[in-house]
Amino acid sequence: MKEQANSQYLKEIIARYLAGTATAAELEFLEQRDMLIDKDGGDFSKINGPEKQDIKDQIKQRLDLEIRRSRPSIRFVRWARYAAAALLFATVGTEIYYYSQSNSTQVNEELKAEANIASSATISPGTNRATIVLDDGSEYQLSESQSGIVNAVNAITYEDGNPISTSAYTSATIVVPAAGQYRVTLSDGTKVWLNSISSLRYPVQFSGSERRVALSGEAYFEVHKDASRPFIVESDGQEVKVLGTKFNVSAYQTFPLITTLLEGAVEVSADAAVQKLTPGQQVRVSDGKMKLMKGKVDLEEVTAWKNGYFKFSGNLESIMDKVARWYDIEVIYKVKPDPNMTFEGKISRDKNIEEIFEIMELTKEIHFEVQGRSVIVMK
Amino acid sequence: MTTVCPYDERDLLLQLQGGDEVAFGHLYDHYWASLYSYAYNRLRSKELSQDIVQEVFMDMWRRRETLQIDNLSAYLHTAVRFLTYKELKKLPLDHSYYLEFEEYLVSYIYADTAVQEKEYQQLLASWIELLPEKRRKIFLLHYLDGLSTETIANDLGISRKTVQNQLQRAKTELHERYAHYLTTLLIITSLLK
Incomplete structure (x- = not known):
C-alpha cells in the first residue's frame, strides 16, 4: 500500500x-x-x-x-509635522519621556505602511463662529470668515467694515457655541475675545457712570482706559471691576470662576468678599468662596486660547475640558485618569483633534478613541 | 475552558461592542489558552499558533460592532479550529500531525488499556466508515496483512508470540465488525495470492 x-x-x-x-x-x-x-x-x-x-x-x-493601527480616526505620528508645530512632553511624577530620533524614524516607516488606511472621520478644530442676538429678538449668524465685530456709534459691523446691522439697538448678546470663538470691540474701544461656549451681553452704547457687561464662559478683556467710568464684568455672582487693564475671566458653569490679571488693576467681588489683584495674580471663586492663588500664575497658559493655541500644563481632565469646548466633543473616561499624570506643552488650536491625541499618546500613558463626537479616554 | 470567567461575559461583550479595550483584554485573558492549545496541539508551531490566535481575536475586535454572539466560546473555538485546519491542509504529510494519525490507526495492536481501546475503536470505526469502498478494502487489507509481526515485536520489544496473539485478536474483532466488507475483500486477497 x-x-x-x-x-x-x-x-x-x-x-x-x-x-x-x-x-x-x-x-x-x-x-x-x-x-x-x-x-x-x-x-x-x-x-x-x-x-x-x-x-x-x-x-x-x-x-x-494592531488595534492601535486599525483605529481609523487616530493615525500614526507625523513626527516631522509636529517637530515644528508642537513641543509637548509629559511628566509622570518626576519621569520625563523623550522620544529618540531612531524611534520616530521607525514610526514614520510604520506610517507609510498605514498610509492607505484612510482616516474616516476627523474632528476639526473650532473656528470663528458666533451668533449676535439683538434686543428686538433678531439674530444674525456671524460670518466664519470674519474674526470679530465692532460696535460703532450707529452701526454694528465686522472688523473690516462690512455692516451687520445699522438699526439702533440698546443691548446685544454675542453667543459663541462649542468649537467657536469671536472677538467683539465694544463702543468704548474695549476689546473682548470670547472663547467657545461663552456669551457676552453688553450695551451697544455705554451710557451712565459705569460700563457693565455680563459674561458666561471665558473671555479675555483689554479694557479701554476711562477712569471716570469703571468697567464691570458680571458673571454668576462675581463682579470684576476695572479701570483700564488686561485680564481674563473664565466663568464656566460647574467650574470655579477664575479671574487673572495681566496688566493694570482689577477688583473682584463675590458675595461679601473683595479682592484686589495686581498684575500676574489670579483669584478663584468657587461656591461663593474666594481664593487668591499663591505662587506664579502662568499667564501664557491663561491667554493662550486667544492667541490661537493651547498651552497645557496640568492634569488630563483640565486639559480635556479645554479641548472638549474647542472641538465640541464629549469626553468619556473609561478609567479615572491619574491626577499625578500631567502634560506640559503647546499646540496650535488649528490642528485636528487626532493630532493632539497622537502627541499625548506618545507618552504611552494614555489612549484615545474617537467615536463620532465622543472621545473615550483609556489607559 | 473550565475556568470561570471572573466577569459577566454578556457585560464584557456589550463593552467590547462599545470599543472597550479593557473588556477585550479580559476576554483575551479568559480564552487565549484554550484557543492557543487547540492550534498548538496540532500544528506544534509556536509561530503559526500565535498567528492564528491573534487573527481570531483581531477578527472579533474588527467585527465587534456587528457581532451577534450568543455563545462566545463556541464562536472563538470554531474560528480557531477553522484556521488551524487551514494550516494543517498546507502541511506536508511528514508533519507530526499526519505521522501520528498513521501511527494511531495501527496502534490498536499496541493498545493495552480498556479506555484506549474504546476510543481507538470508535475512531477506527468512523474512519473505516468514511473511506470510499475501494480505499476501504485497501486499508483493511493493509491493516490485516501489512503489519508484520516481526516489526511490531521489534518496535515494542515484546515477544513475537504476544504480538501474534494481539494481532489475532485484532483480526478476529475486525472480521466480526467488518464482516460485510471483508467478504469481498478476502475473495480479492485469495485471488491475488
Missing part, C-alpha cells in the same frame, strides 16, 4: 471541511480525532508556566499594536 494513504485521505476530508462540503460522518470523525488530540491537554500542557506567560504576553502585545 502506498505510504500514508490514510493521511492523504485525511487531507481530502480537511479540504472538504474547509470548503463546507464535508459529510456529517466526516465532521463526526474530525471531532472524534480532535477530542483525542486534546485529551489530557496535549502538547500545550507540556509547556511550562513562564513560557506560557511569554506566549500570552507576546500575542497580547501584537493585538494591542
Whole structure:
C-alpha cells in the first residue's frame, strides 16, 4: 500500500471541511480525532508556566499594536509635522519621556505602511463662529470668515467694515457655541475675545457712570482706559471691576470662576468678599468662596486660547475640558485618569483633534478613541 | 475552558461592542489558552499558533460592532479550529500531525488499556466508515496483512508470540465488525495470492 494513504485521505476530508462540503460522518470523525488530540491537554500542557506567560504576553502585545493601527480616526505620528508645530512632553511624577530620533524614524516607516488606511472621520478644530442676538429678538449668524465685530456709534459691523446691522439697538448678546470663538470691540474701544461656549451681553452704547457687561464662559478683556467710568464684568455672582487693564475671566458653569490679571488693576467681588489683584495674580471663586492663588500664575497658559493655541500644563481632565469646548466633543473616561499624570506643552488650536491625541499618546500613558463626537479616554 | 470567567461575559461583550479595550483584554485573558492549545496541539508551531490566535481575536475586535454572539466560546473555538485546519491542509504529510494519525490507526495492536481501546475503536470505526469502498478494502487489507509481526515485536520489544496473539485478536474483532466488507475483500486477497 502506498505510504500514508490514510493521511492523504485525511487531507481530502480537511479540504472538504474547509470548503463546507464535508459529510456529517466526516465532521463526526474530525471531532472524534480532535477530542483525542486534546485529551489530557496535549502538547500545550507540556509547556511550562513562564513560557506560557511569554506566549500570552507576546500575542497580547501584537493585538494591542494592531488595534492601535486599525483605529481609523487616530493615525500614526507625523513626527516631522509636529517637530515644528508642537513641543509637548509629559511628566509622570518626576519621569520625563523623550522620544529618540531612531524611534520616530521607525514610526514614520510604520506610517507609510498605514498610509492607505484612510482616516474616516476627523474632528476639526473650532473656528470663528458666533451668533449676535439683538434686543428686538433678531439674530444674525456671524460670518466664519470674519474674526470679530465692532460696535460703532450707529452701526454694528465686522472688523473690516462690512455692516451687520445699522438699526439702533440698546443691548446685544454675542453667543459663541462649542468649537467657536469671536472677538467683539465694544463702543468704548474695549476689546473682548470670547472663547467657545461663552456669551457676552453688553450695551451697544455705554451710557451712565459705569460700563457693565455680563459674561458666561471665558473671555479675555483689554479694557479701554476711562477712569471716570469703571468697567464691570458680571458673571454668576462675581463682579470684576476695572479701570483700564488686561485680564481674563473664565466663568464656566460647574467650574470655579477664575479671574487673572495681566496688566493694570482689577477688583473682584463675590458675595461679601473683595479682592484686589495686581498684575500676574489670579483669584478663584468657587461656591461663593474666594481664593487668591499663591505662587506664579502662568499667564501664557491663561491667554493662550486667544492667541490661537493651547498651552497645557496640568492634569488630563483640565486639559480635556479645554479641548472638549474647542472641538465640541464629549469626553468619556473609561478609567479615572491619574491626577499625578500631567502634560506640559503647546499646540496650535488649528490642528485636528487626532493630532493632539497622537502627541499625548506618545507618552504611552494614555489612549484615545474617537467615536463620532465622543472621545473615550483609556489607559 | 473550565475556568470561570471572573466577569459577566454578556457585560464584557456589550463593552467590547462599545470599543472597550479593557473588556477585550479580559476576554483575551479568559480564552487565549484554550484557543492557543487547540492550534498548538496540532500544528506544534509556536509561530503559526500565535498567528492564528491573534487573527481570531483581531477578527472579533474588527467585527465587534456587528457581532451577534450568543455563545462566545463556541464562536472563538470554531474560528480557531477553522484556521488551524487551514494550516494543517498546507502541511506536508511528514508533519507530526499526519505521522501520528498513521501511527494511531495501527496502534490498536499496541493498545493495552480498556479506555484506549474504546476510543481507538470508535475512531477506527468512523474512519473505516468514511473511506470510499475501494480505499476501504485497501486499508483493511493493509491493516490485516501489512503489519508484520516481526516489526511490531521489534518496535515494542515484546515477544513475537504476544504480538501474534494481539494481532489475532485484532483480526478476529475486525472480521466480526467488518464482516460485510471483508467478504469481498478476502475473495480479492485469495485471488491475488
